[in-house]
Structure formats: C-alpha cells, structure tokens
Amino acid sequence: MSNTQKVAVIGLGNIGKALANNLLKGNREIIVASKNFEDAVAFASNAGDLAEALQIEEAVKSADIIIPTVWFNVGQEFVQQYANDLKGKIIIDVSNPIAQDENGGFKKIIAENQSSGQIMHDLVSDNAKLVKTFGTLGVESLTNAAHQQPANAMFYATDHNEVSNTIEILINDAGFEALSIGGIDQSIRMEVFGDLHEFGAIGKSVTATEGKSKI
Numbered sequence: 001m002s003n004t005q006k007v008a009v010i011g012l013g014n015i016g017k018a019l020a021n022n023l024l025k026g027n028r029e030i031i032v033a034s035k036n037f038e039d040a041v042a043f044a045s046n047a048g049d050l051a052e053a054l055q056i057e058e059a060v061k062s063a064d065i066i067i068p069t070v071w072f073n074v075g076q077e078f079v080q081q082y083a084n085d086l087k088g089k090i091i092i093d094v095s096n097p098i099a100q101d102e103n104g105g106f107k108k109i110i111a112e113n114q115s116s117g118q119i120m121h122d123l124v125s126d127n128a129k130l131v132k133t134f135g136t137l138g139v140e141s142l143t144n145a146a147h148q149q150p151a152n153a154m155f156y157a158t159d160h161n162e163v164s165n166t167i168e169i170l171i172n173d174a175g176f177e178a179l180s181i182g183g184i185d186q187s188i189r190m191e192v193f194g195d196l197h198e199f200g201a202i203g204k205s206v207t208a209t210e211g212k213s214k215i
Contacts, residue, residue, distance in 0.1 A: 005166060006031060008063035010056060010078070012039050014139040015094060016069035019174065022146040024050050026173035033059035060085045065170065067092040067134070072109070072116045079123050086128045090163055092170075093120045094135035096192040106192060106199075117157065117187025129160040131167050132187040134174070137198050137205055145205035146175030153179050153211030155196050157187045177208035181215050 008031040009020045016034075023030050024047055032047075033056045034040045040053035060066060060082045068078045072095040079086060097116040101107040110116065117132035124130045133156035137145060145152040154176035156167055164180065171178035181189060181196065188194055195201040195214070202214060 005064040006062060007065045007067065007170065008033060008054075008059040009067050009069060010034075010059060011069040011074075012043055013069060015134075015142065016067075017043065018139050018143045019067065019069060019094075019134055020047075020051070022142070022174040023170075024048075025147055026175055028170075028173040031059045031063055057082070057085070063089070065090045065092065065166070067094065069094055071095070072097045075116075075120060076123060079120065079128075083127055086124070088128065090129045090131060090160075090166065091120075091124060092134060093117050093130055093132045093187075095120065096135055096197075098192050108193065113188075115185075115188035116191060117184055121159070121184045121187075129158070129163050130184065131156055131158040131160070131163065132184060132190055133157070133167065133171060133178075136190045136196060141198055141205040148175070150207050150209065151175075151177035152205050153177055153208045155179050155181050155190050155211065155215075157181050157184050157190065159183045177211075179208060179211050179215060 010033050012034045029050050031052050032040045032043050033054050044051040044053035068075050075095045095116045097110045098106040099109050121130045154171045168178040189196045193200045
C-alpha cells in the first residue's frame with residue numbers, strides 16, 4: 001500500500017480544513033466533500049491540482065481512505081448511512097465525544113469509561129477498517145504543529161495491523177510522525193481528557209521523541 005491510495009476528507013469545518021491543508025502541504029492528492037457542495041468546490045479551486053471536489057456519496061465511493069471530520073454524533077450517522085459503500089475501506093475516526101457545557105467549556109457526552117473510537121469501531125464492525133487518529137490536537141495545534149522539525153507526534157490506534165503502513169504514510173504526509181499506541185481499546189487515551197490528548201494530561205503537541213516516552 002502506498003500514498004497512491006485516494007483520500008477523502010468529508011466535512012470542511014475547522015478540523016477538516018486544517019487536515020486537508022496539511023495533506024496538501026505534504027503533496028498528497030485528496031478529495032474534499034461537504035454537505036454544502038459549494039464549500040468543497042471553493043476549497044478545491046483554491047488548492048491547485050491536488051484537490052478534487054465531489055459530492056459526499058461520490059467521494060465515499062471513490063476513495064480508499066475516508067476521513068469524516070464531523071462531530072461524533074454525525075460520524076455515527078455517517079458510517080451507518082454509507083455502510084455499503086464503506087465496505088473494505090479504511091475509516092479514520094477523528095471524533096471526540098464532547099459538547100459545550102453551561103460554563104463555556106466542554107463535557108463528555110458518553111460514559112466516563114467509554115470511548116468514541118470504540119463506539120465507532122463497533123458500529124463499523126467488520127465492514128471496514130477503523131483507525132483512530134488526528135483527533136488528539138485542537139485545530140490550532142493541528143495546523144501549527146504540522147510539518148515541523150523535529151517532527152511532532154501523531155498517535156494512532158487500530159485493531160487492523162495490516163493497514164499500519166498505510167496509516168503511517170498518511171500521517172507523515174499530514175506533517176507528523178506516527179506513533180502507534182496499540183488497539184482500538186486504547187483510543188480513549190487519545191480523546192479529550194485522555195492522557196495523550198492536548199486537552200488532557202499531555203497538555204500540548206509533543207515531539208515524536210516526547211510522545212514515545214508517554215506511550
């Protein structure tokens with residue numbers, strides 16, 4: 001497997017745009033899609049020859065790696081709605097199971113010991129290969145920490161070891177050094193409030209060397 005595999009970024013909010021721009025900076029061809037197709041067209045027109053705008057359904061069918069950069073509840077709906085078209089593909093889960101609280105901060109919207117990565121994995125089941133990554137940084141750090149020297153860490157978790165090389169190439173193209181933390185049962189560590197999330201114990205973007213010491 002190589003970086004010739006087609007990648008679709010579904011959703012062009014702050015995280016989606018940051019991730020898409022990081023991949024473009026790494027010279028990775030991407031498909032972009034949004035519920036507002038005009039947003040995808042506008043993004044692609046400003047991105048040169050490396051980006052192609054497609055409707056969501058067509059993007060899912062065309063790509064090998066699908067990255068829905070959407071809220072957790074929308075992501076659950078997405079993998080169920082497009083289940084048939086996602087068969088055999090790689091799905092990147094960037095979600096965090098949070099919502100705004102009454103004090104202007106964030107609260108977890110699932111049980112304390114639950115992980116959005118595990119929930120998404122169970123929804124996908126054996127239909128596709130789910131990988132948890134790219135959700136460990138806020139949008140500012142996801143933008144500013146990419147393509148730096150020394151490389152900053154990007155953790156990932158999956159039960160599908162056969163796609164690890166593909167994922168590490170993708171993470172490298174996005175401007176980070178990939179660090180596996182094990183199976184999807186470890187994904188809670190990478191979500192908001194987890195020990196490997198910027199808004200958890202680790203507290204910031206870290207270099208790959210620092211990240212290895214935290215795993």
